[in-house]
Amino acid sequence: MTITPEQTAWFAESFGQLAENVEQAVLGKRHVVELVLATILSEGHVLLEDVPGTGKTALARALAQTIRGTSTRIQFTPDLLPGDVTGITVYDQKRGEFEFHAGPVFANVVLADEINRASPKTQSSLLEVMEEGQVTVDGVTRSVGVPFVVLATQNPVEQAGTYRLPEAQLDRFMIKTSIGYPDDASTLRILQNAQSPRRDVTGIIDTATLATMIELVGGAYASPLVHDYVMRLVGATRRAREVRLGSSVRGALALARMAATWAVAHGRSYVTPDDVRDLALPVLSHRLVLEPDAEFDGVTADAVISQILLDVPAPAENGAA
Incomplete structure (x- = not known):
């Protein structure tokens, strides 16, 4: 199915309205809001690595309200169990049968707060649902529905009592980004509105319409040259001397999918190399495992991706058919 010019225009207009609506709750962070929205429309998940108090919970709540969907918040702690996330089966003595009690993962927007504070066993309870959109408990598989996005947060400053996310789980996040502190103008607006009653963001779209956008x-x-560009970028991450483990094929698929969403969100029915370049950092950097010597020297995954973007030539064409 090829997207028509009318559908492209409608998608771009709707995307802009969604971003503007969510931005009411996260002032001055339009680019981050657009990245998260594009991830939802790409059926991916978001890892927010940020210091406390930057609006992560407000962003998740505003997203759910905007799409008129459901949202849950899971506070990850060392004593959290997998059943606390996915749900459990309980025996009902009156009816003489087992009954499933759904966990907080059954929602459109799931905020997994401080995900690295839970044990690896509990973290792994999200692997199936993030990859396949379903949960299996006691041999029974249940779908969580569409749309579904996990917004996980972790604090880059305080590492006491945390467990590093395994590479297999990091790879399931389509992007890794941060909200960051607001600029001065946005901070002033926040302070001026601090005494006003908190107003919820108005829903402007339903989940069925969002599924249509997906x-x-x-x-x-996406032309063969654009796909070749994605392949060469991902291949370069595996050959970089500072990298012990480069991006997976899942990373290449995520970059191609996000680039397609980014293109349509900006009013084009075709993907350009610039779409790929714009998204390479948030999509690929968290998938790299650096060599210990490189980490000791202060090399970062972002720096490696930035250098790869300079070294790997982009195709000259604009991507149009």
Whole structure:
């Protein structure tokens, strides 16, 4: 199915309205809001690595309210169990049968707060649902529905009592980004509105319409040269001397999918090399495992990706069919 010009225009207009609506709750962070929205429309998940008090919970709540969906918040702690996330089966003595009690993962927007504070066993309870959109408990598989996004947070400053996320789980996050502190103008607006009653963000779209937008992304055209560019970027991450483990094929698929969503969100029915370049850092950097010597020397994954973008030539064409 090829996306039509009318559908492209509608998608771009709706995307802009969604971003503007969510930005009411997270002032001055339009680019981050657009990245998160594009991830949802790409059926991916978001890892927010940020210091406390930057609006992570407000962002998740505003997203759910905007799409008129459900949202839950899971506070990850060392004593949290997998059943506390996915749900458990309880025996009902009156009816003489087992009954499933759904966990907080059954929602459209799931905020997994401080995910690295839970044990690896509990962290792994998200692996199936993040990859396949379903949960299996006691041999029974249940779908969590569409749309579904996990917004996980972790604090880059305080590391006491935390467990590092395994590479297999990091790879399931489509992007890694941060909200960061607001600029001075946005901070002033926040202070001026601090005494006013908190107003919820108004819902402007339903989950069924959002599901339609997700389907439309598949109609964006990506030329063989654009796909070749994605392949060469991902291949370069595996050959970089500072890298012990480069991006997976899942990373390449995520970059291609996000680039298609980014293109349609900006009013184009085709993907350009610039779309790929714009998204390479948030999509690929968290998938790299650096050599210990490189980490000791202060090399970062972001710096490696930035250098790769300079070294790998982009195709000259604009990506149009």
